[in-house]
Amino acid sequence: MKWYKTALLSLVIIFFHSALFAVDFGVLLSGNPGYDSTETDNAFSVSANATPWVSVQFNPNLSLFASAALKFSWEHGKVQPFLVELDRTELSWHPAPAVFLEFGRQQFSDSAGLISSGLLDGVNGSLSVGGARLSLGAFYTGFLYKQTAYITMTAHDTIPYGKELDYGDFSTYFASRRILVPFGVEFPGLSDRTSLVLNLIGQFDVNDIGENDERLHSQYLELHFFIEPADPLHFNIAAVAEMAEVIAEEGGLQASFAASAGLDWELPGALQDLLSLDVRWAIGQIDNETIGAYLPISRVTAGEIFTPGLPGLLYAKTSYTARLHKTFSLAGGCGYFIRTDLDNPFDAELDPDSDSRFLGGEIFTSLVWAPQSALRITADGGLFFPELGGAFVSDAKIRAKASVNVTVSF
Amino acid sequence: MLTGFLLVLSGALFAEGGRDEDPRNASSDLWEASVIDEILEAPQVSFAQAALFVQAAAESSVGMSDFPDRPITTGELSFLIMKAFNIKGSFLYAIFPGPRYSYRELKFQGFLSEPSDPGMKVSGPQLLQIVERILNQEGSK
Numbered sequence: 001m002k003w004y005k006t007a008l009l010s011l012v013i014i015f016f017h018s019a020l021f022a023v024d025f026g027v028l029l030s031g032n033p034g035y036d037s038t039e040t041d042n043a044f045s046v047s048a049n050a051t052p053w054v055s056v057q058f059n060p061n062l063s064l065f066a067s068a069a070l071k072f073s074w075e076h077g078k079v080q081p082f083l084v085e086l087d088r089t090e091l092s093w094h095p096a097p098a099v100f101l102e103f104g105r106q107q108f109s110d111s112a113g114l115i116s117s118g119l120l121d122g123v124n125g126s127l128s129v130g131g132a133r134l135s136l137g138a139f140y141t142g143f144l145y146k147q148t149a150y151i152t153m154t155a156h157d158t159i160p161y162g163k164e165l166d167y168g169d170f171s172t173y174f175a176s177r178r179i180l181v182p183f184g185v186e187f188p189g190l191s192d193r194t195s196l197v198l199n200l201i202g203q204f205d206v207n208d209i210g211e212n213d214e215r216l217h218s219q220y221l222e223l224h225f226f227i228e229p230a231d232p233l234h235f236n237i238a239a240v241a242e243m244a245e246v247i248a249e250e251g252g253l254q255a256s257f258a259a260s261a262g263l264d265w266e267l268p269g270a271l272q273d274l275l276s277l278d279v280r281w282a283i284g285q286i287d288n289e290t291i292g293a294y295l296p297i298s299r300v301t302a303g304e305i306f307t308p309g310l311p312g313l314l315y316a317k318t319s320y321t322a323r324l325h326k327t328f329s330l331a332g333g334c335g336y337f338i339r340t341d342l343d344n345p346f347d348a349e350l351d352p353d354s355d356s357r358f359l360g361g362e363i364f365t366s367l368v369w370a371p372q373s374a375l376r377i378t379a380d381g382g383l384f385f386p387e388l389g390g391a392f393v394s395d396a397k398i399r400a401k402a403s404v405n406v407t408v409s410f
Numbered sequence: 411m412l413t414g415f416l417l418v419l420s421g422a423l424f425a426e427g428g429r430d431e432d433p434r435n436a437s438s439d440l441w442e443a444s445v446i447d448e449i450l451e452a453p454q455v456s457f458a459q460a461a462l463f464v465q466a467a468a469e470s471s472v473g474m475s476d477f478p479d480r481p482i483t484t485g486e487l488s489f490l491i492m493k494a495f496n497i498k499g500s501f502l503y504a505i506f507p508g509p510r511y512s513y514r515e516l517k518f519q520g521f522l523s524e525p526s527d528p529g530m531k532v533s534g535p536q537l538l539q540i541v542e543r544i545l546n547q548e549g550s551k
Contacts, residue, residue: 022483022529024510057527372500373518374511409514410502 025054027410034403042077051087061094081165085145088119098128108139108182111197111224112238114258114282114310116297118150120180135184142177142206149175150299154214154246156207178216179204180297197224203297218244218295232266244295254292258282258300258310272323276333277316284312284341293344303335304364305401306384312344313337313359332365339391349386349396356390376407452534454481460537461490467541468494485509485528487540488516495544516540519547 028051035043053067067087073080090104102124109117122139141151146161153161157176166172182201190196199222205215224238240258260280267273280302282294294311301307302315319333337359339345345359364382371377381402386392449455449463458477464487482490489512492499497519503511513528521543523536532540 022527024513024528055527057525057530060530063525063527370518373515374500374502 022057023054024057025052027052028407029410030405030407032403032405035401037397037400039076042075045073045075047071047073047075053087062092064091065089083145083165085148086143099125100127101125108137108180110182110199110201110220110222111184112222112236112240112260114238114240114260114280114296114300115199115201115220115222116180117300118148118298119144122180124182131187131189133184133186133188135182135186137180137182139180139182140177141175141180144175145173146175151176151178152216152295152297152299154205154216156209156213177205177207178297179206193228195226197226198222199224201297215247216244216295217247218242218297220297232268234264234266235262237261240294242294244292253290255290256283256292256294256311258294258296274321276319276321278318279314279316280310281314281340282310282312284339284344286341303337303362303384304333304380305362305382306337306360306399308337308345308347312339312341314340319364327371328367328369330365330367332363334361334363336361337389347392349392351391351393354391358389359391360384360386360389374409376405376409378405379403449534449537454531455534455537456480457482457486460487460532463537464490464494464541467545481531483509483528484522484526484530484532484536485513487532487537488512488522488528491516491521491540491544495548521547 028049030049030051031046032049033044033046036045037043039045048071050070051067052070053065055066056064058064066089069083069085069087071083071085073083086105088105088107090102090106093101093103095101103122105119105121106124107118108120108124120139120141121143122137124135124137124139126133126135128134141149144151151157153176160171160174161176163169163172180201180203182199184200185198187196199220201220201222203216203218203220205217207213207215209215220240220242222238222240224236226234226236228234238260242256242258243253244256245253258281260278262279263277265275267275282296282300283291285293296310300310302310302313304317315335315337317333317335319331321329321331323329338357339359340357342355362382362384364380366378366380369377379402382400384399386396386399449459452459455463456477456479458479460482461477468491486509489507489509491497492503492507492512492515497515499507499511499515500518503515509528513522516522517526521540523539
């Protein structure tokens with residue numbers, strides 16, 4: 001218990017040393033009705049969320065932000081268990097101008113969003129050296145809520161995941177236990193118009209399971225290159241190489257790959273329009289012992305309306321965003337899906353007799369209206385057309401999704 | 411850089427609609443270089459300094475008679491600015507007018523730099539930067 005007392009004493013010293021600290025607090029309340037035509041029980045859903053938060057500024061170099069997420073929802077045709085989660089809760093510290101440290105539950109994502117994104121528990125630090133910024137972290141996933149962590153699961157992980165949430169049995173709450181160690185190097189000014197980010201991430205499965213159960217260990221190397229060929233034009237390309245080992249499964253260590261490219265064009269004009277083109281790809285299952293399907297750390301999806309996992313898919317989309325007013329922006333776009341192998345993605349309406357690679361296309365739109373600092377309304381929706389491809393059964397219906405979110409900030 | 415910033419600030423101040431008088435020659439000597447230098451060098455601006463500066467920039471009075479000499483916070487400065495520039499806030503500001511929702515309004519409108527906190531003390535350069543942003547927006551209306 002010595003470490004506990006030391007930590008508590010340190011906090012007390014910080015508290016009294018920073019007697020003039022500033023505190024702010026508040027709560028976000030939101031309502032979220034939605035419609036999803038693929039839901040078999042009931043296409044409609046509604047949720048009410050409350051996010052209380054507190055922010056403490058001890059001094060210009062040390063601050064604490066803590067928040068929680070409370071969710072009450074009616075989904076799949078029934079009332080879901082009341083959900084309580086620790087949300088973003090982090091202590092941020094600048095011990096020196098070039099050094100930044102964050103402790104606690106914090107947002108983490110690799111540069112291109114092809115490996116992992118979401119909240120993680122741990123520590124992350126960065127150091128600016130010359131024209132480069134180095135970062136190193138250590139995170140644990142075992143305290144996250146299983147359904148919002150989106151950790152890629154092994155067969156063993158699916159057993160606790162499938163159990164209904166019961167606050168009397170914490171094994172029904174937590175996600176699979178993994179330790180992540182990300183290391184990154186950023187060169188923001190590689191040249192006048194280029195920059196480069198390198199990410200190395202290791203994932204270690206530390207679940208307390210039997211010798212014959214599956215464990216997923218994986219390592220990722222990501223290179224993300226940005227270039228600005230002309231002022232309103234931004235281009236980026238990213239590639240990921242993965243080495244994954246699912247112990248207790250035949251085959252051992254396998255390599256796999258993923259990639260993405262994007263182009264943003266900020267159109268000149270008063271509306272601050274943005275035209276975007278994005279392409280994402282990840283290798284699927286192929287008949288090879290050394291190369292396997294891409295296994296990201298947390299679920300990486302393709303698409304806005306049809307949202308399968310990225311492995312085995314090539315997804316291309318274009319979208320157009322216009323800020324019509326200071327308080328109002330509107331976006332719309334379309335995308336198309338091609339599968340690179342016949343085993344991915346899994347969908348109940350895929351035709352097992354079809355060898356077509358073309359899955360179909362989608363259109364989507366979203367609007368954001370923030371008429372006041374205390375009020376924000378967003379609406380999203382779209383349609384997926386399986387008949388634009390040849391992989392679904394012939395009578396597969398058009399899929400529709402729509403949702404509205406109203407948030408009031410007290 | 412600093413000279414350019416002051417020129418921009420002064421330009422914005424002088425370009426305020428309907429004002430053809432140099433504020434330096436008007437009611438106070440607030441715009442004298444020594445005063446601005448003093449504000450720029452101040453690690454913390456007092457409530458009184460900020461109030462005089464904001465009111466002069468807005469050419470208004472917020473109806474407060476007692477400006478303490480203690481350091482002003484970002485929240486208090488935000489409330490002062492809301493009053494001086496007659497900025498309409500959210501419905502929560504209408505119900506509970508004060509530093510809390512004033513700070514949120516100015517943050518929402520992009521007048522405050524990150525990271526910021528309503529309880530943080532305001533430095534001289536921060537005061538000038540915030541007032542400059544507001545004057546730029548007022549001037550573009």
